Amino acid sequence: MEKLKIAGGYPLKGTVRISGAKNSAVALIPATILADSPVTIEGLPEISDVEILKDLLEEIGGTVQFSNNEMTVDPSSMISMPLPNGKVKKLRASYYLMGAMLGRFKKAVIGLPGGCHLGPRPIDQHIKGFEALGASVTNEQGAIYLRANELVGARIYLDVVSVGATINIMLAAVRAKGRTIIENAAKEPEIIDVATLLTNMGAKIKGAGTDVIRIDGVDELHGCRHTIIPDRIEAGTYLILGAAAGEGILIDNIIPQHLESLIAKLREMGVPIDAKDDQVFVGKAESFKPVDIKTLVYPGFPTDLQQPFTSLLTRAKGTSVVTDTIYSARFKHIDELRRMNANIKVEGRSAIISGPVQLQGAKVKASDLRAGAALVIAGLMAEGITEITGVEHIYRGYSHIVEKLEGLGATIWKEDLSKEEMEQMNQA
Numbered sequence: 001m002e003k004l005k006i007a008g009g010y011p012l013k014g015t016v017r018i019s020g021a022k023n024s025a026v027a028l029i030p031a032t033i034l035a036d037s038p039v040t041i042e043g044l045p046e047i048s049d050v051e052i053l054k055d056l057l058e059e060i061g062g063t064v065q066f067s068n069n070e071m072t073v074d075p076s077s078m079i080s081m082p083l084p085n086g087k088v089k090k091l092r093a094s095y096y097l098m099g100a101m102l103g104r105f106k107k108a109v110i111g112l113p114g115g116c117h118l119g120p121r122p123i124d125q126h127i128k129g130f131e132a133l134g135a136s137v138t139n140e141q142g143a144i145y146l147r148a149n150e151l152v153g154a155r156i157y158l159d160v161v162s163v164g165a166t167i168n169i170m171l172a173a174v175r176a177k178g179r180t181i182i183e184n185a186a187k188e189p190e191i192i193d194v195a196t197l198l199t200n201m202g203a204k205i206k207g208a209g210t211d212v213i214r215i216d217g218v219d220e221l222h223g224c225r226h227t228i229i230p231d232r233i234e235a236g237t238y239l240i241l242g243a244a245a246g247e248g249i250l251i252d253n254i255i256p257q258h259l260e261s262l263i264a265k266l267r268e269m270g271v272p273i274d275a276k277d278d279q280v281f282v283g284k285a286e287s288f289k290p291v292d293i294k295t296l297v298y299p300g301f302p303t304d305l306q307q308p309f310t311s312l313l314t315r316a317k318g319t320s321v322v323t324d325t326i327y328s329a330r331f332k333h334i335d336e337l338r339r340m341n342a343n344i345k346v347e348g349r350s351a352i353i354s355g356p357v358q359l360q361g362a363k364v365k366a367s368d369l370r371a372g373a374a375l376v377i378a379g380l381m382a383e384g385i386t387e388i389t390g391v392e393h394i395y396r397g398y399s400h401i402v403e404k405l406e407g408l409g410a411t412i413w414k415e416d417l418s419k420e421e422m423e424q425m426n427q428a
């Protein structure tokens with residue numbers, strides 16, 4: 001186990017290239033289960049969520065090759081092996097194995113998913129969808145048992161706009177009999193990416209990216225080649241980091257339209273931003289104005305960027321309010337930022353940030369993926385050395401973060417945890 005150390009205060013400059021999208025990757029990889037011949041996905045990020053899904057596909061009998069960010073999955077020998085425990089608990093997106101295995105084998109046993117702890121994260125809408133398609137779904141000792149004689153298309157209205165439920169129902173429905181209509185569907189770009197892969201595999205899907213998705217089931221899906229979209233959350237993190245600690249950073253391999261809400265807020269703060277086709281330049285601000293943000297479903301401000309953005313707001317002169325309408329408890333980074341001298345209080349679903357303050361290096365712990373990103377940004381802005389433990393959360397979603405930051409001139413390095421720190425981590 002290791003920790004990250006950052007010597008803060010060095011201005012960052014240069015170009016950083018964004019990797020493939022984690023939240024697409026974790027759905028595209030399970031989607032390959034539905035094909036009858038090899039599927040190749042190009043541009044995958046090198047993150048632990050991808051490695052774990054690769055292992056899970058191998059556990060169920062898939063042949064998987066992964067090198068140079070390209071994964072080829074031969075699903076022809078897969079079986080519906082029960083996966084009630086083990087690696088499925090290490091990531092949120094293992095829930096996509098439910099939809100994909102149900103779609104192909106009409107049965108699956110998958111342990112309840114892990115992922116970041118951000119308040120309650122039920123999967124009732126996924127289950128509502130599977131049941132509407134004709135599956136029986138039971139929860140036995142923390143594992144979900146799904147079984148269907150056949151899957152038949154249905155009209156499914158999501159009570160909550162859910163990325164996971166939208167994709168999971170698509171996965172189960174593409175090989176069902178007849179038409180499925182998902183109403184009040186989520187509209188995130190990752191949903192379009194998954195629909196594009198499934199369409200290239202032979203599925204019939206219309207409306208992905210709108211709130212009504214129509215799927216006409218087909219008997220078989222075949223192999224294909226697909227290039228993943230860039231990670232808008234990783235890109236957003238580097239945009240925020242560039243604003244917070246940069247003197248001119250070019251973000252390469254980005255779709256600026258995916259980040260309009262963030263770019264608008266950065267401009268409102270006074271950050272110079274120049275967006276081109278697939279690159280965005282973030283310049284150095286003279287000073288930062290305070291802003292309020294409210295997280296919303298796409299195309300609103302993404303909850304996954306709320307925590308990194310909070311670190312930047314410690315530099316703004318005045319009071320800013322960050323409200324998370326998606327998750328009830330996504331504020332575990334706040335106590336850690338306070339250790340670094342931030343002036344923030346949490347009231348219900350809002351964090352109230354008073355600034356500007358000069359952050360000070362401290363020993364802090366990443367409780368989840370984006371809390372980790374918030375602490376990295378804070379460490380880059382801080383005076384002195386910041387030590388971050390819990391970095392395994394960061395590696396779930398940020399490909400080569402140390403190398404990318406070094407490329408921008410940051411002083412950041414990995415160190416093994418001391419025996420005492422290992423004991424503390426194991427007790428937590």
Ligand SMILES: CC(=O)N[C@H]1[C@@H](OP(=O)(O)OP(=O)(O)OC[C@H]2O[C@@H](n3ccc(=O)[nH]c3=O)[C@H](O)[C@@H]2O)O[C@H](CO)[C@@H](O)[C@@H]1O
Pocket residue numbers: 023026092093120121122123124125126127160161162163164165186303304326327
């Ligand atoms: C692997 C992945 O893609 N993770 C992303 C995905 O998570 P995930 O797919 O888990 O998030 P959802 O969009 O499903 O959740 C949104 C909200 O709906 C609630 N809900 C969801 C499903 C359900 O059956 N019942 C229910 O009540 C959740 O508790 C949450 O409050 O979208 C989130 C919202 O953009 C992001 O933060 C995550 O990074």
Ligand SMILES: C=C(OP(=O)(O)O)C(=O)O
Pocket residue numbers: 022091092093114115116304369370397
């Ligand atoms: C919450 C996140 O991930 P997950 O849903 O995989 O836990 C995230 O990417 O910020």
